[in-house]
Amino acid sequence: MKQQLNWLLVLLVVVFVTGTGLAQETQIGYYNKPGKESLNKFETSKVDSAAFKDVKVRVGGAFALQFQGIEHSNDSGVALADIGNEFNLATANLNFDVQLAEGVRMNLVTYLSSRHHEDTWVKGGYIQFDKLPFLNSEVLNKLMEDVTIKIGHMEINYGDAHFRRTDNGNAIYNPFVGNLLMDAFATEIGGEVYYQKNGFLAMVGASNGEIKGDVTNHGSTDPSIYFKVGYDKQVNDALRTRLTASYYSTNKSANNTLYAGDRGGSRYYYVMEPEEAAGDFSSYFRSGRFNPGFNYEVHALMINPFVKYNGLEFFGTAEFTSGRKASEIDNRNATQLAGELLYRFGANENFYVGGRYATVTSEMNGYEDDVTVNRVQAGAGWFLTNNVLAKLEYVNQQYKDYPAGSIYEGGEFKGFMFEAVISF
Numbered sequence: 001m002k003q004q005l006n007w008l009l010v011l012l013v014v015v016f017v018t019g020t021g022l023a024q025e026t027q028i029g030y031y032n033k034p035g036k037e038s039l040n041k042f043e044t045s046k047v048d049s050a051a052f053k054d055v056k057v058r059v060g061g062a063f064a065l066q067f068q069g070i071e072h073s074n075d076s077g078v079a080l081a082d083i084g085n086e087f088n089l090a091t092a093n094l095n096f097d098v099q100l101a102e103g104v105r106m107n108l109v110t111y112l113s114s115r116h117h118e119d120t121w122v123k124g125g126y127i128q129f130d131k132l133p134f135l136n137s138e139v140l141n142k143l144m145e146d147v148t149i150k151i152g153h154m155e156i157n158y159g160d161a162h163f164r165r166t167d168n169g170n171a172i173y174n175p176f177v178g179n180l181l182m183d184a185f186a187t188e189i190g191g192e193v194y195y196q197k198n199g200f201l202a203m204v205g206a207s208n209g210e211i212k213g214d215v216t217n218h219g220s221t222d223p224s225i226y227f228k229v230g231y232d233k234q235v236n237d238a239l240r241t242r243l244t245a246s247y248y249s250t251n252k253s254a255n256n257t258l259y260a261g262d263r264g265g266s267r268y269y270y271v272m273e274p275e276e277a278a279g280d281f282s283s284y285f286r287s288g289r290f291n292p293g294f295n296y297e298v299h300a301l302m303i304n305p306f307v308k309y310n311g312l313e314f315f316g317t318a319e320f321t322s323g324r325k326a327s328e329i330d331n332r333n334a335t336q337l338a339g340e341l342l343y344r345f346g347a348n349e350n351f352y353v354g355g356r357y358a359t360v361t362s363e364m365n366g367y368e369d370d371v372t373v374n375r376v377q378a379g380a381g382w383f384l385t386n387n388v389l390a391k392l393e394y395v396n397q398q399y400k401d402y403p404a405g406s407i408y409e410g411g412e413f414k415g416f417m418f419e420a421v422i423s424f
Helices: 002-019 138-143
Strands: 056-073 091-101 104-113 121-129 147-155 187-197 200-207 224-234 239-250 297-309 312-324 332-345 351-362 371-385 388-400 412-423
Touching: none
Parallel strands: none
Antiparallel strands: 056 091, 056 412, 091 104, 104 121, 121 147, 147 187, 187 200, 200 224, 224 239, 239 297, 297 312, 312 332, 332 351, 351 371, 371 388, 388 412
């Protein structure tokens, strides 16, 4: 244990020294700047934050490294991967944001290092219109005061939880180390139209329902349709409230990945994986997550309340989803409930402590009874600067009602994680 603590102290010093040298950023309009100042920001606002003079290119990045001290066990007798206390593979993102014209912005994110890929690859990108200067229409100019248009191969805006999750190297908005159990995240090709006024938000989107584009004829498929409505209000200096409801639906897909789209991978390396998994990053990169297996038909509703009163902060997720594989006849159901409570304190709320509880109950293909997975996370964090964060987390996850012989029968993993994050 003493040796582990020494490693953690060395890592903390390295993170602090690195973070103090971050460069001054280029100003981009209609944009949430990476770092602490964009905590609890969701969609970009309709406030024009930077005057346009010429094309601007902003290069940014994100880096995350963890020290893992987790043990796992089960009752089935299936041998689990031999894991110990050690550093995980560091993950990193490279971000380009380009101001192309007044109210016109492009975003491109590349994963430099990820759990799923050993090589560099593009996560996705989009173009965002908050103004339409090339059309020179007074009517459209007035309309765009409240409207935003996004088009691209991009992270779809289903639910609010994806704004607080870890995205490969970008972990600065997640107060914990792991994401939700049933982690809704997908990059799909499509477009979204937003209306925002006086705290009211409405969004409608459509996509190809796939993680990638493919002209190969794989039968009849339907697009995915999704929308979000909500209200976000800064009631006074002390109190902010937000409530949104999102719905996502596709009737026929070749390979929908709403709950399996994060190829950056889970933060809990090799937990509850078989013995042969050790060393195989690309095949076992979703360790500890729950995927209901709805890759043909999916209908999902997510409700997210958010309340912040001074330093006290609550964020909740209630998700109800149904779907099936192509080989199944009837839809199955899955429900996720999660709540996190944080207290931010210190100068500029640079410190926080908190906890998250999440539970998923789901019907599974071929199982007679529903299964349940529960997770408890307790954590603390310190923003050394606006762009550097150190986190410590304790996690305990338990698997209930899995059939005899399953690797998850009586399964459990528990232990601590330390994570160092840089985002700029």
